[in-house]
Amino acid sequence: xxxxxxxxxxxxxxxxxxxxxxxxxxxxxxxxxxxxxxxxxxxxxxxxxxxxxxxxxxxxxxxxxxxxxxxxxxxxxxxxxxxxxxxxxxxxxxxxxxxxxxxxxxxxxxxxxxxxxxxxxxxxxxxxxxxxxxxxxxxxxxxxxxxxxxxxxxxxxxxxxxxxxxxxxxxxxxxxxxxxxxxxxxxxxxxxxxxxxxxxxxxxxxxxxxxxxxxxxxxxxxxxxxxxxxxxxxxxxxxxxxxxxxxxxxxxxxxxxxxxxxxxxxxxxxxxxxxxxxxxxxxxxxxxxxxxxxxxxxxxxxxxxxxxxxxxxxxxxxxxxxxxxxxxxxxxxxxxxxxxxxx
Numbered sequence: 001x002x003x004x005x006x007x008x009x010x011x012x013x014x015x016x017x018x019x020x021x022x023x024x025x026x027x028x029x030x031x032x033x034x035x036x037x038x039x040x041x042x043x044x045x046x047x048x049x050x051x052x053x054x055x056x057x058x059x060x061x062x063x064x065x066x067x068x069x070x071x072x073x074x075x076x077x078x079x080x081x082x083x084x085x086x087x088x089x090x091x092x093x094x095x096x097x098x099x100x101x102x103x104x105x106x107x108x109x110x111x112x113x114x115x116x117x118x119x120x121x122x123x124x125x126x127x128x129x130x131x132x133x134x135x136x137x138x139x140x141x142x143x144x145x146x147x148x149x150x151x152x153x154x155x156x157x158x159x160x161x162x163x164x165x166x167x168x169x170x171x172x173x174x175x176x177x178x179x180x181x182x183x184x185x186x187x188x189x190x191x192x193x194x195x196x197x198x199x200x201x202x203x204x205x206x207x208x209x210x211x212x213x214x215x216x217x218x219x220x221x222x223x224x225x226x227x228x229x230x231x232x233x234x235x236x237x238x239x240x241x242x243x244x245x246x247x248x249x250x251x252x253x254x255x256x257x258x259x260x261x262x263x264x265x266x267x268x269x270x271x272x273x274x275x276x277x278x279x280x281x282x283x284x285x286x287x288x289x290x291x292x293x294x295x296x297x298x299x300x301x302x303x304x305x306x307x308x309x310x311x312x313x314x315x316x317x318x319x320x321x322x323x324x325x326x327x328x329x330x331x332x333x334x335x336x337x338x339x340x341x342x343x
Contacts (some may be wrong), residue, residue, distance in 0.1 A: 027052075027053050028051075028052045028053065028105055029052070029053040029054070029055060029102060029103055029104055029105055030047060030052060030053070030054055030055070030104070030105060030106045030107070030108060030258075031054075031055045031057065031098060031099075031102070031104045031106070031107045031108070032044050032047075032054055032055070032056055032057075032107075032108045032110060033056075033057045033058065033089065033108070033109045033110055033111035033137070034056075034057075034058055034109075034110035034111030034112070034151075035054065035056030035057070035058055035072070035073070035076060035082070035084065036056070036058035036060045036069040036070075036072055036073050037058065037069070037072075037110060037111065037114075037214075038072075038208065038210075038212060038213050038214050038247070039110050039151070039205070039208060039247065039250060039251070039254075040056070040058070040108075040110040040111065041072035041073075041075070041076065041212060042210070042212070042247050042248075042250075042251050043108065043110070043251050043254055043255070044056055044076055044082060045075065045076060045079065046251050046255065047255075048076060048079045048080070048081045048082055049079060051081070052081070053081045053082075053083070054076070054081060054082050054083070055083045055085065055098060055102050055104065056073075056076065056082055056083065056084045056085065057084075057085050057086075057087060057089075057095070057098060057111065058084070058086065058087075058111055059086065059087060059088040059089075059111075060073075060086060063113070063114065063115065063118065063125075063216075064214060064215045064216050065215055068212065068215065071212070071340075072212055083102070085098060088128070088129070088133070089111055089112075089128075089129050089132070089133020089134070089136060089137065090128045090129065090132045090133050090136070092136045092139075095136050095137070095140060096136075096139075096140055096143075098140075099140050099143075099144045099146075104144065104146060105146075106146065106147065106149075106258055107137070107140075107141055107146050107147070107148050107149070108148075108149045108150070108254060108258060109134070109137050109148060109149070109150040109151065110150075110151045111129070111133070112129055112130050112133075112134075112151060112181075112182075113125045113126045113128075113129040113130055113178075113181075114178070114214070114216075115178060115216060116155060116176045116178050116179070116302040116303060117300060117301075117302060117303075118178075118216075119176055119177040119178040119302065120176075120177075120301060120302065123177050126177050126178060126181050127181070130178075130181035130182070130184075130185065131181055131184060131185075134150070134181075134184075134185050134188060135188065137150070138188060138189065138192045138198070141192075141198050142192060142196045142198055145198075146198075147198060147199040147200070147201075147261040148189065148198060148199070148200045148201070149200075149201045149203065149254065149257045149258050150185060150189065150200065150201070150202055150203070151182075151202075151203055151205060152182050152183075152185060152186055152202040152203055152204045152205070152266065153178070153179065153182040153204055153205055154204050154205060154206040154207070154243070154268070154270065154307050154309065155174070155176060155178055155179035155182060155304075156171045156174060156179050156182050156183045156186070156204060157169065157171055157304070157307070158171065158173045158174045158175045158179060158304065159173060159175055159304060160173075163306065163308045164272070164308040164309055164310035165268065165270075165307065165308055165309055165310055166268075166310040166313075167204070167266050167267065167268055167310070167313055171183055175302055175304065176301075176302035178302075179302075185202065186202050186266055189202055189264065190264055193263055193264035194264070199261040199262060199263055199264070200264055200265075201257045201261065201262055201264075201265050201266070201267065202265070202266040202267070203253065203254060203257060203266075203267055203269050204266065204267065204268050204269065204270075204309075205245065205250060205269050205270075206242075206243040206244075206245045206268065206269065206270030206271065206307055206309045207242045207243060207244045207245060207270075207307060208245050208246075208247055208250050209244055209245070209246065209247065209329060209330075209333060210246050210247030210248065210329060210332065210333055210336075211247070211332060211333055211336035211337075211340075212336070212340075213247070213333065218242075218277075218280070219244075219280075219284070219330065219333055220337075222281060222284050222292065223284055223288065223333070223334065223337055225292075226284060226285070226288055226290050226292045226293075227288065227290065227343065229293075230293070231292075231293035231294060231295040232281070232292055232293065232294060232295065233295050233297050234277065234278075234281070234294045234295065234296050234297065235277075235297050235298070235299055235300055235303060236277075236297075236298065236299040236303070236305055237296045237297070237298070238276075238277050238278045238294075238296060239277070239305065240276075240277040240299075240303075240305055240306070241274040241275065241276050241277065241305070241306040241307070241308070242274060242275060242277070242280070242306075242307055243270040243271050243272065243273065243274050243275075243307045243308050243309050244271055244275055244280070244326050244329065245269060245270050245271045245309075245322060246271070246322070246324035246328075246329040246332075248324060249269075249271070249322040249323060249324055250269055252320065253267070253269040253314070253318065253320045254269075256318040256319065256320050257318060260317070260318060262317070265317070267311075267313060267314045267317070267318060267320075268309040268310060268311050268313070268314055269309070269311075269314065269320070270307070270308070270309025270311060270322075271309070271322045271324075271326070272308075272309050272310070272311045272322065273326075274306060274307065274308045275326050280326065280330075281294070283326065283327055283330045283331075284330060284334070287330060287331055287334040288334060
């Protein structure tokens with residue numbers, strides 16, 4: 001007997017057309033928390049363009065301007081296949097209902113209260129989202145027998161002076177509450193892997209940047225203030241180094257982790273090439289054609305002077321290698337910024 005069919009149109013620069021689906025056929029469906037966020041948006045967009053359905057979960061808070069979050073969600077809606085549910089990670093009932101209502105195949109947990117400096121002002125937001133919320137995610141995966149890929153952070157390395165940072169380094173001396181919650185997530189994931197057999201993979205992201213990035217991050221902040229003719233705050237008197245990692249490379253690493261579940265692993269996703277802050281600023285100046293006014297300041301509480309990812313383990317087990325230079329990545333961001341703000 002022939003089955004009825006229905007269609008889903010896909011519109012994107014990379015994919016255009018109609019996906020024909022048999023009625024009652026099982027679609028691949030991923031739960032991605034944080035689809036209104038920077039990394040979650042780009043990951044969801046990539047999967048949607050491949051014809052994979054995404055259930056997105058995000059509280060769309062006002063930690064930074066929600067308008068850019070709404071812009072991201074609008075793009076996902078236009079592609080099609082994105083079921084968005086607004087809610088907080090600490091809302092156990094709502095979170096669990098997603099698993100009950102939707103036939104989830106895989107889980108990628110990217111939602112969290114972000115930011116090192118903000119954790120000095122609002123610590124409870126980090127406990128609610130990053131600890132209580134992460135427990136809810138683990139419990140949902142446990143009861144639905146699903147593996148988990150989740151976001152950790154390079155901030156777990158704290159004041160470690162052994163460069164490059166290796167996943168084999170001890171990371172029991174965090175210097176911010178945000179870092180402490182991310183290290184706690186790794187420990188909690190280990191417990192659930194050990195006790196309940198859930199396969200968990202933590203990804204330590206290193207200073208992710210790119211189009212539709214976070215307005216509170218250096219590239220966005222510097223670009224905005226330089227364009228406005230305002231001075232930029234250059235912390236540690238310019239003696240900072242960051243392992244800036246372009247968003248497309250990060251998405252590639254996440255997708256590789258999603259396809260290669262491990263009993264328990266943690267990986268670095270970093271560019272493996274630290275950039276001095278002064279050089280970073282010079283690239284922005286060159287792409288904008290505007291010199292920056294610099295306000296040199298001391299290092300801020302919770303900040304680290306340098307990040308540098310050892311990615312040998314990631315290369316070996318995930319086959320992942322970053323391919324985007326800082327020069328090309330900043331150029332792409334500036335081009336997006338000018339277009340997005342009509343400059």
